[in-house]
Amino acid sequence: MRLVMMGPPGAGKGTQAQEISRRLDIPHISTGDMLRVAIRSGNEVGRKAKEYLEAGRLVPDEVVIELVKDRLSRRDCDEGFILDGFPRTVNQATALDEWLEGNGLRLDAVLDIEVPRDLLLERITGRRVCLFCGNTYHTVYNPPRVPEHCDGCSRELTQRLDDKEFAVRERLAAYDKQAAPLKEYYRRRGILREINGAQPIEQVGREIGKVLGRDWS
Numbered sequence: 072m073r074l075v076m077m078g079p080p081g082a083g084k085g086t087q088a089q090e091i092s093r094r095l096d097i098p099h100i101s102t103g104d105m106l107r108v109a110i111r112s113g114n115e116v117g118r119k120a121k122e123y124l125e126a127g128r129l130v131p132d133e134v135v136i137e138l139v140k141d142r143l144s145r146r147d148c149d150e151g152f153i154l155d156g157f158p159r160t161v162n163q164a165t166a167l168d169e170w171l172e173g174n175g176l177r178l179d180a181v182l183d184i185e186v187p188r189d190l191l192l193e194r195i196t197g198r199r200v201c202l203f204c205g206n207t208y209h210t211v212y213n214p215p216r217v218p219e220h221c222d223g224c225s226r227e228l229t230q231r232l233d234d235k236e237f238a239v240r241e242r243l244a245a246y247d248k249q250a251a252p253l254k255e256y257y258r259r260r261g262i263l264r265e266i267n268g269a270q271p272i273e274q275v276g277r278e279i280g281k282v283l284g285r286d287w288s
């Protein structure tokens with residue numbers, strides 16, 4: 072299955088994509104995670120992306136488009152993938168469609184996780200991440216077994232650099248600007264599926280399962 076996950080910052084894209092990836096055995100491809108890894112490694116993509124990420128602004132289309140095309144060309148994507156946080160602009164969506172068409176492929180669904188604004192801030196401020204395995208937790212809604220430590224590798228959890236208030240405001244503004252035309256783009260193609268993200272994590276997962284024709288109860 073070839074899926075795209077969209078929704079505002081803190082909606083639960085990463086949380087749900089991780090679960091879908093496990094259930095369907097397809098890679099979870101988060102452009103945000105890839106860019107953060109590139110920044111930590113100090114490579115060329117990382118150098119280009121750093122200032123944008125820290126400010127909460129969108130990285131230029133050509134940088135992310137190249138990154139995603141490279142990633143989708145790897146063998147582990149042959150049976151499908153779930154893209155998380157890409158495309159974010161109509162320009163990126165067009166580039167993705169061109170790449171897919173060129174390879175005789177198409178998207179099965181675009182899952183749009185809708186969450187009211189007041190819930191987003193609470194989710195973002197409570198988020199803790201593991202820089203080593205990429206696991207995401209929430210102090211209240213998805214706590215690790217040992218407080219502030221990763222279930223997977225026991226290392227200490229941290230907050231994302233762009234989860235500071237000014238960067239979050241920028242990210243929300245970027246979303247508000249780009250989301251409507253992007254949703255329209257996929258609605259016209261008949262593959263946009265709206266998901267109610269204002270429910271507990273497991274329930275959102277079940278709703279996604281239903282939309283994809285699976286029973287994940």
Ligand code: AP5
Binds near residue numbers: 242268
């Ligand atoms: P990215 O990393 O994609 O950040 P984002 O879009 O702001 O989304 P988040 O990762 O903050 O939220 P999420 O929806 O994944 O929520 P999560 O599951 O963690 O992008 C970061 C930056 O990279 C961008 O600002 C930009 O600079 C750059 N970038 C990335 N892609 C780009 C692109 N295509 N083009 C240009 N630039 C790009 O959940 C949040 C918290 O809530 C967690 O703590 C979780 O445990 C909790 N939670 C999740 N679901 C629930 C629930 N149902 N109930 C209660 N709590 C929940």
Ligand code: MG
Binds near residue numbers: 084085086101103
């Ligand atoms: Mg995420």
Ligand code: ZN
Binds near residue numbers: 201
């Ligand atoms: Zn870890």
